[in-house]
Amino acid sequence: MTTAAIIVAAGRGLRAGGGVPKQWRPLAGRRVADWTIKRFCGQVDHVVLVLSEDDDDAWAEFQDSPLILTKGGRDRAGSVRNGLQVLDGMSVTNVLIHDVARPCVSSETIQQVLTALQEHPAAAPGLAVTDALWTVDGSVVTGTQDRAGLFAAQTPQGFHYDSIVAAHKTHPGGAADDVEVARAAGMDVAIVQGDADNIKITRPEDFARAERILGTDMDVRLGNGYDVHRFGDGDHVILCGVKVPHDRSLQGHSDADVGMHAVTDAIYGALAQGDIGQHFPPSDPQWKGAASEIFLRHAVELAGQMGYCISNIDCTLVCEFPKIGPHAPAMRAEMARIMGLHGDQVSVKATTSERLGFTGRSEGIASLATACLVKS
Numbered sequence: 539m540t541t542a543a544i545i546v547a548a549g550r551g552l553r554a555g556g557g558v559p560k561q562w563r564p565l566a567g568r569r570v571a572d573w574t575i576k577r578f579c580g581q582v583d584h585v586v587l588v589l590s591e592d593d594d595d596a597w598a599e600f601q602d603s604p605l606i607l608t609k610g611g612r613d614r615a616g617s618v619r620n621g622l623q624v625l626d627g628m629s630v631t632n633v634l635i636h637d638v639a640r641p642c643v644s645s646e647t648i649q650q651v652l653t654a655l656q657e658h659p660a661a662a663p664g665l666a667v668t669d670a671l672w673t674v675d676g677s678v679v680t681g682t683q684d685r686a687g688l689f690a691a692q693t694p695q696g697f698h699y700d701s702i703v704a705a706h707k708t709h710p711g712g713a714a715d716d717v718e719v720a721r722a723a724g725m726d727v728a729i730v731q732g733d734a735d736n737i738k739i740t741r742p743e744d745f746a747r748a749e750r751i752l753g754t755d756m757d758v759r760l761g762n763g764y765d766v767h768r769f770g771d772g773d774h775v776i777l778c779g780v781k782v783p784h785d786r787s788l789q790g791h792s793d794a795d796v797g798m799h800a801v802t803d804a805i806y807g808a809l810a811q812g813d814i815g816q817h818f819p820p821s822d823p824q825w826k827g828a829a830s831e832i833f834l835r836h837a838v839e840l841a842g843q844m845g846y847c848i849s850n851i852d853c854t855l856v857c858e859f860p861k862i863g864p865h866a867p868a869m870r871a872e873m874a875r876i877m878g879l880h881g882d883q884v885s886v887k888a889t890t891s892e893r894l895g896f897t898g899r900s901e902g903i904a905s906l907a908t909a910c911l912v913k914s
Contacts, residue, residue, distance in 0.1 A: 539631045541652060542584040543694065544621035547571055547638035548610020550590070560739055561638045562596070566752040570739060571596075573641035573752065575605070576912075579878050580842020581648050582634065586624055588617045604878045615713060619706050625699065633702060634694035635716050639739045642751045643694065645845035650730040651696040660697045660720045663732035664689035691715060692732045701725055757913030759846065761808025763800035768902040775903070777855060777862070778869035778886050779831060779876065784860045788903060791820040795830035796905040797853050797886065801873065802830070804851070804909035805837040809844055831876055838877050846911040848877055855888040856897050856904040862888030 547561045561571040568576075571587075578585050586606045589596050600607055608624040610617040618635055625633065632655045636643065647663050654661035667690060671683035695716045697705075702716065705723035713719045717727050735751045737744060772787020778797040788794035803813045811817075814833050818825050825832075841848060851873065855862050862869075869886040877884070891898045 540584070540629050541582040541632045541634070542586060542625050542628070542630045542699070543578045543582045543634040543636060544586045544588060544618060544625075545571075545574055545578070545636050545638050546588050546610075546614060546617050546621070547574075547596075548588050548590040548593075548617045549614070549638075559590075559593075562593070563745070565641060565739075565745060566749045570641050570748075571638050574636070574638050574643070576847045577641070577643050577645070578634075578636070578648065579847045580838050581645060581652075584625065584628065584630065585878075586621045588621045603880050604875060613711075615706070615709070615711060615719070618716060622699070622703050622706060626703075630699045632696060633699045634696045635702075636694035637738060640693055640736055641739070642733075642748055643692075643736045644733055645842070647692075647730070647733050647736060648694060649843075651694055654728045654730050655696050655698065658726060658728040659701050660695070660717065660725045660727040661730055662695035662717050662727060663692040663736065664729045665692065665732035665734065666690075689729060690732070691717065692736050692738075697725070757846075758849075759808040759911040761804040761806065761909045761911070763803030763805075763807060763907040763909070764905070765796045765799040765803065766896075766902055766904045767794040767796045767799075768896075769900070775860065776830070777865070777903075778853065779872035780865050780868045782860050782862075782865050792818075792825055792828045792830055792833070796903050797855055797869070797907070798830040798834050798873070800905035800907035801851055801853050801909065802833045802837045804907040805834075805841055805848070805911070808909050808911045809837075809841060809846065811840060834873075834876055841911055845913055847913075848879060848883070849910040849912045850883045850885070851877070851879070851907065851909050852885040853887070853905060853907040855886070856891055856906070857888065857902075858890050858893065858898060858900050862886075 550559050562569055588608055588610050590610050608620045611620050651661050667685045667688040671685050672679045673681045705719050709719045709722055767788040767790045769786040770789040775782050775784050775788050776793045776795045806813055866886050870884045874881050874884045896902055897904050
């Protein structure tokens with residue numbers, strides 16, 4: 539099963555003030571869009587960001603990121619259709635559609651929607667209306683409205699991909715959201731429990747409330763990883779996912795990627811979930827010669843399931859040879875790709891041990907790594 543999230547970020551949203559679209563305004567040390575994107579890291583396989591053609595800076599910034607970019611439409615429905623279209627041919631099973639102006643959505647809400655899609659063609663979070671509802675004429679109350687059975691809609695709204703694509707193709711337009719599009723096509727939509735903190739930033743005062751929510755939700759985890767592999771016969775080494783020519787190879791039960799192993803253990807450590815050996819025992823023959831990307835992806839996915847996003851990774855390789863510097867940019871890019879991070883969230887650097895110890899004698903390579911995880 540392959541899942542994707544479409545984050546609709548093409549609107550102008552100037553009612554919230556600040557002189558720029560609200561998704562690009564600062565919020566608790568980041569921009570609104572940055573918080574929203576982070577919420578889905580590790581939770582889905584693909585993230586589509588729908589941008590306005592006028593957001594030149596955003597197009598340039600995210601061009602080399604793991605995000606899939608596509609342009610917005612004439613209205614929200616058109617933007618969603620563009621997001622769905624860019625996923626065509628990627629074997630997506632389920633898709634979440636989310637408003638960029640909801641940066642406080644929790645990982646629990648996201649997972650509840652995904653879980654509901656296992657039994658329903660569509661699902662969305664909603665909050666039962668508890669306040670009295672009035673009808674008004676100007677500034678005068680003219681009556682009350684029965685609130686029984688009324689729910690306030692939230693996002694992400696989730697759907698079976700093929701079904702929502704078909705629903706959008708036949709809808710005449712003017713829908714309030716994608717649930718309305720789905721229902722018009724005859725799809726049953728399950729309601730999952732919404733979250734009062736999953737607010738949509740609309741007015742200037744919403745920024746203060748969102749900042750309070752994000753501030754009380756801050757949970758930062760640090761983890762350390764350390765790994766060593768000895769040299770053996772061979773003509774290359776695999777370091778941080780990159781094949782580096784060398785007159786020897788590293789020995790290990792998997793591909794012996796000492797850098798990726800250290801990073802993986804750092805993530806497991808931050809989660810208090812043991813180490814690679816516990817999740818992928820070296821005694822199990824299925825992992826013999828396995829690509830270390832398997833281990834790293836598992837750690838990243840586990841972090842997402844536990845409600846954490848990776849803030850940054852710092853990896854140090856300790857060796858005399860091969861020289862790491864010429865390959866470090868490719869290593870950073872590959873690690874970022876695997877983990878679904880931006881390039882500036884991954885550091886790969888090297889040092890020597892001044893010809894002291896086993897690394898100084900070129901008997902092997904060691905690696906140290908630190909991972910910083912933030913509750914999403």
